[in-house]
Amino acid sequence: MLEIKDLHAGVDGTEIVKGISLSINKGEVHAIMGPNGSGKSTLAKILSGHPAYEATSGEIIFDGQNLLEMDAEERSLAGVFMGFQYPVEVPGVNNAEFLRMAHNARKVKAGEEEVDPLDFDELLSEKMKMLGMEKKYKERNLNDGFSGGEKKKNEILQMAILEPKLSLLDETDSGLDIDALRIVSEGVNKLRSENNALILITHYQRLLDYIKPDFVHVLSQGKIVKSGDKALALELESQGYDWVTTAD
Amino acid sequence: MSDEQNSVSDLLEDNQYKYGFTTDVESDTFAKGLNEDVVRAISKKKNEPEFMLNFRLKAFEKWKTMTEPAWPNVHYPPIDFQDISYYSEPKKKKVLESLDEVDPEVMRTFEKLGIPLDEQKKLANVAVDAVFDSVSVATTHKKKLMEQGIIFCPISEALQDYPELVEEYLGTVVPVGDNYYAALNSAVFTDGSFVYIPPDTISPMEISTYFRINTEETGQFERTLIICAENSYVSYLEGCTAPQFDTNQLHAAVVELVTLDNAEIKYSTVQNWYAGDKETGKGGIYNFVTKRGKCAGENSKISWTQVETGSAITWKYPSCILQGDNSSGEFYSVALTNGHMQADTGTKMIHIGKNTRSSIISKGISADVSSNSYRGQVKIGKNATNARNYSQCDSMLVGDKSSAHTFPYIETANSSVQVEHEAATSKISEDQLFYFESRGISRENAIEAVISGFCKDVFKQLPMEFAVEAQKLLTLKLEDSVG
Ligand SMILES: Nc1ncnc2c1ncn2[C@@H]1O[C@H](COP(=O)(O)OP(=O)(O)OP(=O)(O)O)[C@@H](O)[C@H]1O
Ligand SMILES: [Mg+2]
Numbered sequence: 001m002l003e004i005k006d007l008h009a010g011v012d013g014t015e016i017v018k019g020i021s022l023s024i025n026k027g028e029v030h031a032i033m034g035p036n037g038s039g040k041s042t043l044a045k046i047l048s049g050h051p052a053y054e055a056t057s058g059e060i061i062f063d064g065q066n067l068l069e070m071d072a073e074e075r076s077l078a079g080v081f082m083g084f085q086y087p088v089e090v091p092g093v094n095n096a097e098f099l100r101m102a103h104n105a106r107k108v109k110a111g112e113e114e115v116d117p118l119d120f121d122e123l124l125s126e127k128m129k130m131l132g133m134e135k136k137y138k139e140r141n142l143n144d145g146f147s148g149g150e151k152k153k154n155e156i157l158q159m160a161i162l163e164p165k166l167s168l169l170d171e172t173d174s175g176l177d178i179d180a181l182r183i184v185s186e187g188v189n190k191l192r193s194e195n196n197a198l199i200l201i202t203h204y205q206r207l208l209d210y211i212k213p214d215f216v217h218v219l220s221q222g223k224i225v226k227s228g229d230k231a232l233a234l235e236l237e238s239q240g241y242d243w244v245t246t247a248d
Numbered sequence: 249m250s251d252e253q254n255s256v257s258d259l260l261e262d263n264q265y266k267y268g269f270t271t272d273v274e275s276d277t278f279a280k281g282l283n284e285d286v287v288r289a290i291s292k293k294k295n296e297p298e299f300m301l302n303f304r305l306k307a308f309e310k311w312k313t314m315t316e317p318a319w320p321n322v323h324y325p326p327i328d329f330q331d332i333s334y335y336s337e338p339k340k341k342k343v344l345e346s347l348d349e350v351d352p353e354v355m356r357t358f359e360k361l362g363i364p365l366d367e368q369k370k371l372a373n374v375a376v377d378a379v380f381d382s383v384s385v386a387t388t389h390k391k392k393l394m395e396q397g398i399i400f401c402p403i404s405e406a407l408q409d410y411p412e413l414v415e416e417y418l419g420t421v422v423p424v425g426d427n428y429y430a431a432l433n434s435a436v437f438t439d440g441s442f443v444y445i446p447p448d449t450i451s452p453m454e455i456s457t458y459f460r461i462n463t464e465e466t467g468q469f470e471r472t473l474i475i476c477a478e479n480s481y482v483s484y485l486e487g488c489t490a491p492q493f494d495t496n497q498l499h500a501a502v503v504e505l506v507t508l509d510n511a512e513i514k515y516s517t518v519q520n521w522y523a524g525d526k527e528t529g530k531g532g533i534y535n536f537v538t539k540r541g542k543c544a545g546e547n548s549k550i551s552w553t554q555v556e557t558g559s560a561i562t563w564k565y566p567s568c569i570l571q572g573d574n575s576s577g578e579f580y581s582v583a584l585t586n587g588h589m590q591a592d593t594g595t596k597m598i599h600i601g602k603n604t605r606s607s608i609i610s611k612g613i614s615a616d617v618s619s620n621s622y623r624g625q626v627k628i629g630k631n632a633t634n635a636r637n638y639s640q641c642d643s644m645l646v647g648d649k650s651s652a653h654t655f656p657y658i659e660t661a662n663s664s665v666q667v668e669h670e671a672a673t674s675k676i677s678e679d680q681l682f683y684f685e686s687r688g689i690s691r692e693n694a695i696e697a698v699i700s701g702f703c704k705d706v707f708k709q710l711p712m713e714f715a716v717e718a719q720k721l722l723t724l725k726l727e728d729s730v731g
Contacts, residue, residue: 072682
C-alpha cells in the first residue's frame with residue numbers, strides 16, 4: 001500500500017529525514033518510535049503533503065500513485081490521513097460543519113451526492129458516541145480552546161468520519177488521560193480492517209498495549225536505525241534509546 | 249480589453265476583476281472643470297426647482313472655502329478637481345416612459361452584472377433603480393410599490409414630482425457644508441435614488457440601487473434620500489461596480505436616511521468598485537462617501553450593513569444620529585483590503601435621546617500590502633440618559649505585509665451610560681489552510697469557511713442572496729493573497 005524509498009526531506013534547506021525506506025501493506029500496524037527531534041513528525045508531514053516541507057530525493061508510492069506529486073488535498077482524497085501532534089485551532093469555523101465539509105469533499109470526489117447537515121448529524125453522533133465525546137463538541141469551533149486531550153480525540157473523530165486507507169497518528173496518545181486512551185484506542189481498533197493500515201508515532205508502550213503493532217521502527221537523526229516486532233517496543237521501554245541509536 | 253465576449257463566469261475564473269468591462273454607449277459628458285456655471289448647468293439640465301439650485305450654489309460656496317480632510321489614514325496624490333467631468337449621461341435620454349427606451353447596451357451591461365431590468369426577467373422581489381454614471385436609467389417595480397403609496401424613483405424625478413418632500417428632508421441629515429466631499433456632492437450631484445415609505449407601511453419588497461461608473465474621468469456623485477414615516481419599514485440594498493481604468497475615478501456620494509416614530513430602515517451595501525491594479529496599485533476608485541441616518545422619531549431604528557471589498561481608497565463612516573428617545577442604531581461592517589487598497593472606514597453613533605442604543609460590529613480583513621483602518625466614534629450627549637453602546641472591532645491579517653489599525657473615540661457627557669468596546673486581531677495562517685487541505689477540503693473552501701466564520705455576525709444581517717454574493721466575493725479576492 002505504501003512504499004517509501006530512500007526518502008530525503010527537510011525544511012528551508014535543512015535536511016531532517018536522511019534516507020528512509022519503509023514498506024507497509026494493507027492490514028498492518030507500524031509503530032515509529034525514536035527520541036525527540038529525530039524526525040518523526042517531519043516524516044508524517046512529508047507524507048501528508050505539508051507545503052513547507054520538501055522531499056529532496058527518493059520516492060513515496062501510495063496505492064500505485066506517486067504521492068510526492070500530489071498536493072495535500074489530493075492525498076487526503078486518495079485516502080491518506082494524518083492525525084496531527086499539534087492540531088491547529090480555527091476560530092469561527094464550526095466543528096461539525098468542518099467535518100461535514102471534509103466528508104462531502106469525498107462524496108463529491110466519488111461522484112455522490114453531498115450529505116445535508118441533518119443526515120450528517122446522525123453519522124457524527126454515532127462516531128462521537130464511539131469515542132465517548134460529548135455532544136457539545138459539535139457546537140464548538142474547530143479545536144478552538146480545546147484541551148490537549150480534546151484536540152487528540154477530535155483528530156480521531158475525523159479519522160472515524162473519513163475512513164482513510166492509511167492513517168498516520170502522530171503522538172495521538174500524548175495528552176489523553178488513562179480512560180480516554182483506552183476509549184480512543186478501542187475506537188481506532190474498530191476502524192481497522194484488512195484494507196487499511198496504520199502508522200502510530202508514539203513514545204509510549206501503553207498505546208501499543210491497546211493497538212498491537214506488527215512492526216516497530218526506531219528513528220534516530222532522520223534514519224531508521226532498527227526495526228523489529230512488538231518485542232522491540234518493550235525493550236525500548238525498559239532500556240531507553242541509547243543502545244539502538246549508538247549501536248554503530 | 250474586449251471582455252465583451254467573455255462571460256461573467258470566464259472572468260471569474262481568470263480571477264480578474266469581474267466587472268472590469270466598459271460599455272459602448274454614446275454619452276453626453278460635460279467638459280472637465282468645476283465652477284459656478286457648471287453647477288448652474290447641471291441644475292438647468294435637470295430642470296430643477298429653484299430651491300435645488302440655491303442648495304447647490306450654497307454648497308458650492310462652502311466647498312470653495314473648505315480643504316480636503318487630512319486626518320484619514322490614507323495616502324494619495326492631490327486630486328485635481330478641475331480635471332474631472334461633473335456630468336455624464338448615456339445619450340438618448342428624455343424622460344423614459346418604459347424600459348424599452350433604455351439603450352440596449354446599457355441594459356446588457358446591467359444584465360452582465362446580474363441585474364436584469366427587463367420587466368419579464370426582473371428580480372422577483374427586489375425593486376431596482378439602476379444608476380449608470382451619473383444618471384438613473386431604469387427603476388423597476390415602481391407601479392407595484394406605488395399601490396401602497398411607496399415612492400421609489402430617481403431623485404431627479406422626485407425633484408419634478410415631489411419637490412416639497414425633497415425640500416423638506418434634503419440636507420437635514422448631512423448639511424451642505426458637513427464635510428469637503430459632502431459639500432462637493434451637494435453642489436454637483438446628478439442623480440441617485442429617492443425612497444419615501446408612507447406611515448404604517450411595510451415595504452413589500454427589498455428596494456435596491458445598482459451603481460455603475462462607466463465613463464473614464466467622470467466623477468460619480470449620487471445622492472440618495474430615504475424617508476421612512478411613522479410605523480414603517482424598508483430594507484434597502486446598494487451594489488456598486490466600475491470598469492478598469494488606469495486613472496483614478498472619484499466617487500463621492502451622499503446618502504441620507506430619516507426615520508420617524510417607530511420606523512426602521514435597514515440599509516445594506518456590497519461595494520466592489522474597481523480597486524486598481526493589484527500589483528502596481530494603478531487606477532481604481534476613490535470612494536469618499538458620506539452616509540448618515542437620523543432616527544428622528546421615538547423608538548425608531550437605523551441599521552447599516554456594509555461589505556466593502558473594492559475601491560483603491562475608501563473613506564466612509566455610515567453613521568446614526570439617535571435623536572428620538574429609545575431609538576437605536578446599528579453598524580455591521582466587513583471591510584476587505586488587498587493589493588494596494590487603503591480603507592479608513594467605521595461609524596459614528598451620536599446619542600442624543602434618552603435610552604438610545606447603538607451597536608457596532610466591525611470586521612476588517614487586510615491582505616497583501618493593503619492598509620485597513622477602523623475609525624469609530626461614540627458620542628453620548630448630556631441628555632442621553634441610560635444610553636448604551638457596544639462595539640466590537642476585529643481585524644484579520646492575511647500574510648505579513650498588510651496592516652490593520654483601530655481608532656475608537658468615545659465621548660460621554662452623561663454618567664448613566666454604558667459603553668463597551670472589544671477588539672481582537674487574528675490571522676489566517678498557512679497551517680490552518682493546510683489543516684483543511686489535509687482533510688481533503690480545497691483551499692478555496694477553506695478560505696471561505698475561515699472568512700465566513702470571521703464575518704458571520706455581519707453576513708447574517710444581509711439578505712440571503714447578498715450574503716452569498718458577498719461571501720463569494722471575499723473568497724475570490726483572497727485566494728491569491730493567502731500563502
Ligand atoms: N519547520 C521547521 N523549521 C525548522 N526546524 C524544523 C522544522 N520542523 C522540524 N524541524 C526540526 O527538525 C527536527 C525533527 O523534528 P520533528 O518534529 O520531526 O521531530 P520528532 O521526531 O517528531 O520529535 P518529537 O518526538 O519531539 O515530536 C527537529 O530538530 C526540529 O527542530
Ligand atoms: Mg513529533
